[in-house]
Amino acid sequence: MAQELLRANEEIARENRAVVDAQKLLTINLISAPGAGKTTLLEKTIAGLKDDLSIGVIEGDIYTTRDAERIAGQGVAVVQINTSGGCHLDARMVATALQALPLNMLDLLFIENVGNLVCPAEFHLGEDYKVAVLSVTEGSDKPAKYPLVFREAQAVVINKTDLLPYTDFALDTAVKELKSINSILEIFNVSAKNGAGMEAWCIWLKALVHQKGQSVMQ
């Protein structure tokens, strides 16, 4: 049953990918534990990129529309998905959301997954890349304890670095563990709150958008 479910999801994910590829639209699936700061990171990322790029957001939440309201405040196209208790987004939910977005107008699409470091990693949505967000207050043991999401991800944003002086988070250890799980990971040390490290993250995103825009469709 679980395998069938994942296979069916894979198929719809491939269709979603074809849809965003046809528009040369870079799509990022943001995954983290609850409260790692995905929405704040998105707000600040949008503020940093919106003069150069046209951005859309699919907001996944279990019940509320709070995050979608925050993101709509940034003046970008937002579609809300409520999973009604579901612990992750799946490709079918994203397929519906894609229909509600002006895809041909967009350069960059973020999908903010449900706050959960376990289940979302198993469900591809049709994204180009998964990006994991890890806040320093969660502790530097989290990569080893929840490896799948970090294995699936292309990049990790280590967020809330402004709180480093008040935590036991061992940045070097965390980076080493992340690299041992996934040697190609791009790692960004960021404080979405005070802006530290946001520039490198935004430059990386712009480079990927550019790359996808240049890609020759097959």
Added chain:
Amino acid sequence: MAQELLRANEEIARENRAVVDAQKLLTINLISAPGAGKTTLLEKTIAGLKDDLSIGVIEGDIYTTRDAERIAGQGVAVVQINTSGGCHLDARMVATALQALPLNMLDLLFIENVGNLVCPAEFHLGEDYKVAVLSVTEGSDKPAKYPLVFREAQAVVINKTDLLPYTDFALDTAVKELKSINSILEIFNVSAKNGAGMEAWCIWLKALVHQKGQSVMQ
């Protein structure tokens, strides 16, 4: 399928409950997001109670044994459950773990669930009470966004209060939202790290252990 699975789980949970009730053993299911500080809270709680109570711990983790090793350092009986990718403990896993513990020697049993604010809330394990742990760095919007766990819980430990000065966490708002979700919630503001608020939490646990010890079995 999901309903059948939950029903089958309920049945085993009732059997587990009968096992711990027969020993008048108070059993607490600790649930939180990854990194909210469940293990540190447990370490400090054990340190505060072990002169008065005999404590056992069932440690749920996806892959590692790191938390069980930390808890074993406290000199109490620990059994590790690895879910091998599973996003929550279920009653069957706990049934097996119960067989490995000297239940008749214990007064208080903690079950530390997998770090996940969504899925564990749906799976009763046979515990007397669920206790949710929420760290202030996760943000005060989390109760509204993940209501089920707070509805199911008997108490909430708001942890990492030592970081309150460095976050936007609105303690009054969080408490109001928690009470609106579940009016009977006991709420403890705690810093497991520096010990603030730990006494009230330990007193509450001791009172429940005493109450269960006095209970007349039916």
